[in-house]
Amino acid sequence: MNVSVNGEAVAVVPGTSLQTLVASITHAPSGVAAALNESVVPRGQWPAATLTDGDRVEVLTAVQGG
Template sequence: MFVTVNGETRELPAGATIANVVASLGVSSLGGSPSEGPGGRGVAVALAGAVVPRSAWAGTQLCDGARVEVLAATQGG
């Protein structure tokens, strides 16, 4: 299936979840610990414009044509 992630079309296997997308992007956490896994603190995901709670990432399967935005907070001044 094909999914748009941050404006880029990607081919993913059927049954892929938001957690799979975050892991594949290698998004690092902001001040999180390695035990939090991919997409620790400071990472947000929207599916079709709606924010998906982190607790739902592993259970939210994507469908062909889905639009996903993955945002990571950065520190700076």
Template sequence: MEVTINGAAHEVPDGTTVAQAVQRLTEQTTGVAVAVNDEVVTRGTWATTPLADRDRIEILTAVQGG
């Protein structure tokens, strides 16, 4: 199935979860926020939230700086 992650098309297997999509994009485990189709997905449900064909996923990571 095809999903869009941060504006780029990605081919992922059926049944891919939000947690797996995050792992594709970043190795960070803290400071990460996710929205699927403009709805925030809480970290506690990433592993149990499956993606569907044509979902739009935004993965944001916190960046330190000044």
């Protein structure tokens, strides 16, 4: 099945959780936020947030600097 991740189509296995998807994108231990279909999902809910075909995911990582 396909989902949109940061505006790009990505094929994922049915039943993939938001946590699994985020982990495949970044290994940052903190400073990561995720939204599913324009709604921010608290980090503690990522394992239970199962992706479905056509979902839109945005993953943001905080970067330090100036």
